[in-house]
Amino acid sequence: MVNNETQKLEYTSLPPIPLKTAVHAHHEPTIHNEKVKLIHSKLREEMDLLSSDEFGLTTEELDEICSFDNRNSESLVENLNTKFGGPLGVAIKLRTDPSIGLKTYDVPHNVKQKKGKVSPEQETPTVKKVVQDAELRQKMFGSNIIPPPPSQSIFSMIIGQIKEDPILKILIVGAIIVISLGSAICPSSGWVDGFTILIAVILVLGVTSGNDWSKEKKFKKLLLLQSDKKVKVLRNGVKDQISSWDLVIGDLVEVSPGDEIPVDGLFFSGTRLMIDESPLTGETLPVKKNEKNPFVFSGCQVNEGSALILTTAVGAHSSGGKIQLLLNEAQSQETVLQVKLGVVAVQIGKIGVAAGILTFFGLAIRWAIDWAHDVPLPPSHCSGSSSANDTLSRLQELATHFVVGVTIVVVAVPEGLPLAVTISLAFSMFKMMKDKCFVRQLDASETMGQATCICTDKTGTLTENRMTAVKIFAGEKEYFGAGSGHENAAAFTPTTLPESIKVLLTECACLNSSCFVKYKEDSPLPIFVGSATEGALLVLSEKLGVNYNQVRETHTTSENGIWDFNSERKRMSTLIEKSETTFRLYTKGASEIVFSLCESKINEDGQPTILTADEKTKVQNKIKDWASEGLRTFVLAYKDTTERYTVDSKEVETSLTFVSLVGIKDPLRKEVPGAVLQCQKAGLKIKMVTGDNILTASKIARECGILTNGIAMEGPDFRALSESEKRKVALKLQVLARSSPSDKFILVSLLKSMGEVVAVTGDGTNDAPALKEADVGFSMGICGTQIAMNASDIVLMDDNFVSLVQSIRWGRNGMTINTLIFLLIILIKKNFFATVLNSVRKFLQFQLGVNLIAIILTFIGAITSGVSPLNTVQLLWVNLIMDTLGALALASDEPEDDILETPPHPRDAPLISQKMKEYMLIQIIYQVTVLLVILLQLDNFMVPTPEHILESGHSYVTKRTSTVVFCVFIFCQCSNLVMSRKLNGELNFLGGFTRNKLFLFILSVIITVQLLAVVLAQDFMSTTSLNWEEWLLVALLAVGNFVFTFFVKVFAKNWNYERKRNLNGALSKSNLSLYQQNSNEMKKVKSFNSGKKSSEDIATSKSSMLQSSSLDQYE
Known part of the structure; x- marks a missing residue:
């Protein structure tokens, strides 16, 4: 083993190690210290002397390495460096290859635990079995599953x-x-x-x-299901997406903005990793993680940056796991x-x-x-x-x-009354799982029956999120694509697009991306882990004859040179090293936003030329035309520079060169128009809130029946209205395009203040405030971030609007069990x-x-x-x-067949x-x-x-x-x-x-x-x-x-009918008399005012007209 050293180690980063499916290749830390290199060499020699099923660290030593209680102590960092050789030394002791991660070699099938009489706490979920290494680590260090609290026997109950x-x-x-x-x-x-x-x-x-x-047994199963999350790991030299249950000690886990940290570990490599540790510490300011502060704890959330985390504690041994064990013992609150x-x-x-x-x-x-x-x-x-x-x-x-x-x-x-609700809610959550809704908060299924308004996203919720690039505008020409979906048909062949434009387009699509591809054995279609839009651009590259893996392997991303996409910026940029002194910045994003940053374009000869006013107008018109056809439009651009920009640099995405405009089709889900109609019959108001262009959003909204005779406007315009104008607009608003998360939050808050019971969907980290503010928050299970899921009440596991409608249907019906x-x-x-x-x-x-x-x-x-x-x-x-x-x-x-043909239950409606x-x-x-x-x-x-x-x-x-x-x-x-x-x-x-x-x-x-x-x-x-x-x-x-x-009900109905008819008859006579009286009074007023309106009256009238004219468009 290694002798204790007092010298503090300093870490920097090696050049990226190429990975077959690396998005942005993270790499092992290297040490500019000969003495420390010698320590690592000795560590490797010592590990070679151990048998293949032994590790250089025990669970107790791992707890000592990553102690949450002493996280801010400099001695903890020094102890890590001197006693254990830093993150790389820990990786060596855990037999983790810094270049390729764990060697697990998945068996190509899933294996379930054998059925038998087991208690709930002994039950384990379906896991993907792997050869010896991962299983051995689970046996020695534990699995990443938080055990549920012990069950009471029926006798003790x-x-x-x-x-x-x-x-x-x-x-x-x-x-x-x-x-x-x-x-x-x-x-x-x-x-x-x-x-x-x-x-x-x-x-x-x-x-x-x-x-x-x-009931308790069912809740334990739900708690177990809720703990399962999809995570990205580096195993066998490739990036993969696995269940968080399958993580083991020594795994290299990739985290990015919006992720929740699934394990305790050490920052291994990455760029500008900012962690929100408030779930554990209560401190609201994000904490920067690097070699000086490498300790990362489960349950915390990633705000910025991306990194590889070396796993040192899982399950009940992790910081978040220990807290969860305490929460499991606490009694749940009543709804x-x-x-x-x-x-x-x-x-x-x-x-x-x-x-x-x-x-x-x-x-x-x-x-x-x-x-x-x-x-x-x-x-x-x-x-x-x-x-x-x-x-x-x-x-x-x-x-x-x-x-x-x-x-x-x-x-x-009636002690069965509160109990009936608990039983109903517990059992209902399992049924909702069949309807692709995972209920995280019990109150949500109660509230959904009272919902009066739904603010829904567009992409993936109303549409299929199966995006396909169908049009390209580059140079002076428009290129149409044949084929759809993920078919590998040559929609765009290398011969139809100039080579210089094709190279720039595919490099921007492949390098300026955080998406990677995996395949299922039973399907030839690829599965995109990451943005569906980026997936569509990767498919486009394949159709153009370019393999994105090869492009990534032959290019190097500059350190701290990634500007992530978010709903505020609506673009992403990546800085690529062309040589030691030259760099290329690739940018892609919302068409009107990125195009506004462009000052030149690439012509068909591959030469940049200044964009003229006519050319700008032509591209802008093309954006509007494609958007009105329901296409999502993106602009790809670049610029060459000698500056090694970092994420801290200012004015990076300026003076760009326009490469191409890409039109992407995202088909409307076939079942959505019917579901929208059902909601409208049920008295619910549907509002589309999307980041897309207003023309694209309006087109899709009309197709699915959301936009009828209401208002469609953009987020900045809505934001600029006064409070009274917003209230006037809110109820008639049907489409809010180019909206930011703050716009969604404002709209939800406004609707709630007006007495609406609001359900809202969201998928991004910045959607969390709106999801929390809403009466019921729906997050996306496929494209949603973990932060969004944690902020929501219900997770739509298929991201489908129809599943949301099902939750309303069941919410109105309600059952006990x-x-x-x-x-x-x-x-x-x-x-x-x-x-x-x-x-x-x-x-x-x-x-x-x-x-x-x-x-x-x-x-x-x-x-x-x-x-x-x-x-x-x-x-x-x-x-x-x-x-x-x-x-x-x-x-x-x-539920009754006509349950969605009646208005929602008022919130203050009596139970009886x-x-x-x-x-x-x-x-x-x-x-x-x-x-x-x-x-x-x-x-x-x-x-x-x-x-x-x-x-x-x-x-x-x-x-x-x-x-x-x-x-x-x-x-x-x-x-x-x-x-x-x-x-x-x-x-x-x-x-x-x-x-x-x-x-x-x-x-x-x-x-x-x-x-x-x-x-x-x-x-x-x-x-x-x-x-x-x-x-x-x-x-x-x-x-x-x-x-x-x-017979009593028949008599009561007939009696009520006769009473109402007589009452209506009396009211009609009264109203007729009142109308005649008012009519006579109005004639007298008109006669008196005829020709006598003063200039002051006229001025006042004009002023009122001017004040109201700004709102006429919303009437």
Whole structure:
């Protein structure tokens, strides 16, 4: 190993090492110090003595090299240089070849982990297997996957619920008291009643905890998916794009503006690397990284420059990974809708507590009166005789009444409401993945249902982002291209374009670019890693017979000689070394911007000549003509210089020489016009915000139906308006072209201040403020930067506008889901997404109705008959139907076909609409009336058999009556569940009913379990067998719920129609009278002012006209 050296090492850079697919070749640092060169030589000798599966550094030593806590300490840099030989010494110790990176040699197929019973924290994603080296590094130093927090078992969740819920504690204590008293009375069977209560409680807790466990498992998978990012690495001498999960210690990772650093590492080589370390330090100023400050940490973001980073820590060992582990342990915050529903649950719970207390006191008073008058108790489990004088039996009855009161509270508290949202959101995110939307923030899927305005990009979102160069204007001629897409047809052959122009054009396209190409084995088409526009220029070079790799290998980029493209500059430049004293600057970018910097042009003989006014006009007209055809236009230019410019130099891109104008076609996505029309029918306003020329943008906007009769203007013009003018323009604005990120931010802020719920798309680093400002931010998964993705709420994985529309569709529908039941029916892998708003309202409509009916029935029944018509076990079964099975059944409804033909939900709209209140009132009236009639009068028109009768003082309730009440109640909830699928008073209750297999399954489960409860579980559920007449009565009353609800709704609709017609008639008469009165007044005013307007009035009128004329174009 190396002895410690005290001398500080100084690093500079070698000339670039040619790489087959290098964009701008980074290279190893070299050391101008003979002593240090000797150290590196000794290091190599020492590594040669080790076996091939050994490394010169341990995990502890790597932690010492790149310590985040001591990042600003000069001693850390000195320690790196003297003890470890600097970045190059670390690379040697990690067996990383500075020229070609790791030697992995990918196996040409993907391998998944073998299936088996593994816990969520043991699950790993699909990874690309590589030969020994990378696998060995993962085993020794760990993988770049942050392990999720350990999972709780279902048993521990059950214990946790009991600890957190005081009502459950009281219920369990009450059940234990009933068991104790019953056992004291009759040891053989007195414990049965209390034990059945305990079993029912455990069943409910098991289902709820299993649901939580399943939800947590899904969230862990989502966290794992969210951590996967595409990164660029140097391996085997070529640049490649791989999953961040596959990064290992020793990898050379390429970073560029907008990237998030995926690992801890050392600056190895690069130009002007500026890092935003605020995610870790909170310091807002970017930090420059170079040989003097080489430490780079995961989770930070690249603001400027590009570099190769030598990986020294991955996964949980990295700085960002350690913080993520802490975040995983933190509890997630509730969404807005969850908070609202929590408030609703508390309010309803208060009503339930009051009902439970009143019921208990009512029963207790009856109990005391009965004891005082020696009214006989019901037969005990020990004998058929009454035990009126037995104190323990009396106390057991009181304890049973207490348990019934507590159970009413359990049923009344709708704890399933907030939980329903959480389940829905978790499960919905997986469905959205199928629709190419990755939800990063839970609130986003709630908000999308309320969106009123969408500010969308053009390129890649509305268009295919499959750009093809189809026209060239160079010299004095226009060259048309045949062929499209990435076909290698000779659209432009070397013979059709002058050689001198072809050389300049292809060198600018290949050298002034950060794009590279990779191929899939199953497709002959290239995949461009980087800008699609640069990819189109690379394809153009290939069609002209030029290989971009060969061009890059034979040219050298000047150190610090790259000016990156951004949305403010709208151009990119690269300085190429022609010789030691001469350089050539290549520039490309937005046509009108780059062309304005040109003072000369290349003629067909390859000679630069001054651009005349006529020639400038000709090119400018050509730009407008091509833009009006929907083409994106770019100008390629250059200049020769003896100055070695750097990124710090001023006035670099001046006095350029025009090479060519290139027209690039980006076809409109075929499905976009239909999606735009859907949005417009749904009441959404679509605005295109793009950096393209206004003519190109307007052409595309008309093709997809965005630009109709609204305003199209450019960003600088919009920026120049006053605040009041902007507000006047904003609502009618349909296309904002040549816009900057600040224009997008201003527009989003303005629309929000005007009450709009705004969704916005963005892909660049500078789009982050607008994405954050919007109510819902959509970033691009293909062409978007990591910073944009981090700022967004939803990532469009295919960059497609249609996916955005799908998110609105699901956002309006909303569903709740119980993933435990999905496990039971083997549907968990179906990953059906359900969004939030409508489904929660369906669930709310169903549960509140059942709650109120159960409370009213139990309270009135207990007071009138002396016993609760529904006992504790039956009430817990009702609770299970409401909070679990009901939520699951309503969760399986997909959005209605016409959901995008209605306006968006207002943000301040109440959760419970007037229609929902009307529906719940109908259910309460019908069910409470029917159930009370059965409870009080069944024995009068269906005489009970003697064995059914249970004596209870001066009144009695038969087991048959309680069983019929129980069955009618449950089956009425089945019909209620079916009708709760409709929220707006629709009469077609069964619309789309049969296509929903899951709903049918859940309904079948409820009916089957209820039948089994009556037939096979009579002791457990306290029921008795029913004859066919009684079953017929149950069925008729359940179906009668449909009939009653239907006719009440028909009557209500007709009554509302007549009321509105009469009201409109009265208003029409009133308006006619008012119009006639105003008309007479106007005639008097005109007569009075006729010919009497003063010169002052005329001047004032002209002034007003002048003030408003500047806005006439926006009207």
